[in-house]
Amino acid sequence: MFKIMLIEDDITLFGEIRERLSQWSYEVYGITNFGKVLQEFTEVKPDLVVIDIQLPQFDGFHWCRILRAHSNVPIIFLSSRDHPSDMVMSMQLGADDFIQKPFHFEVLIAKIQATLRRVYNYSTERTELKTWRGAAIEFVKNTVTNNQGAALLTKNEMLILKILVERKDRIVDREEMIKSLWDNEHFVSDNTLTVNVNRLRKKLEPLGLEAFIETKVGQGYMATEEAAE
Template identity: 65%
Template structure:
């Protein structure tokens, strides 16, 4: 059974989400003190964190930053604010997905299932490729290293890298990436993929590999090596 930490101060919404997700055999825990979310995070040791942006004392972005300092656990943001910058900020902080309130519970369940499947199941089928462009890839630890250093990737980022490495030097369409990442493109903002890819490219840039993740306008993305750059 997967353990979920739901950081939501609206008691009625928390209760409804907890009941709905419990029907899918998820163990949903809440927060006892919104001034000290990290204590509950450490105690629960969740497999997934669902966190609202608007919270008492500190907002969800604050807690996401702190969680990311200690863990790569998947994070799913909720927000009642209709600001594209909120989604961009969420993804840049390392969140795995984003849902705007009000939402259909079927969409929430689908996103939770997809995030958990992506985070904990894909490593069973991880490609045997352990290196790319002179860098060593540790699929289990979400880490890429070369002579310039080492970077840690989120679950989304390592999954995107895996899909592109499998098809290196070939263009992978945006629709194909969305379907593989989020199962159903009807529930995904097109900008979500863009933010994730841009964040991956920025991290690869720390290893002098950013330019090898190329955008092909109107087609998709390609991961190239050596003379193709």
């Protein structure tokens, strides 16, 4: 049974969402103190977070940054604001999806199911190690390790690396990558992919691997390989 943390200050909406999700056998947890979201998140250890943008004390973007600094848990944003920039910001912060209020509960459930399937089925199916330029890529733990250290990646960062490494030395089209990463690709700006690739490069920098994720202007990205010494 998956545990879902719902960070929503509208008590009525929270109750409705919790009831619907419970019908699908999800365990739903709320927040008792909106100033201690990280503490409650750490105690619950949810499998997925659904978070509103407009919250008391700090907004959802703030808490997404905090959660991303501590966890790779999938995050779905909710927003009552009709601003495309909100979706762009959420994706740039590492969120997995975005739903605008008001929404049909069937849409929310479908997106939660799709995200859980993409994240956790991916992890269980990819238990083997892959190697790239002398580094070990462990899909279950979302880690890249070599003799210079280890990097912990988010789900999207690992998916980007997976796509590139499985087709190393070949250019992967930007549009193809966006479609593989986000369900709402029509609303995701091209810059969002750039931000995520740059974040991946920064994570790989301590391992000396950042330069081997190459940008092919006007085309896409390529992970380069070299013969083992």
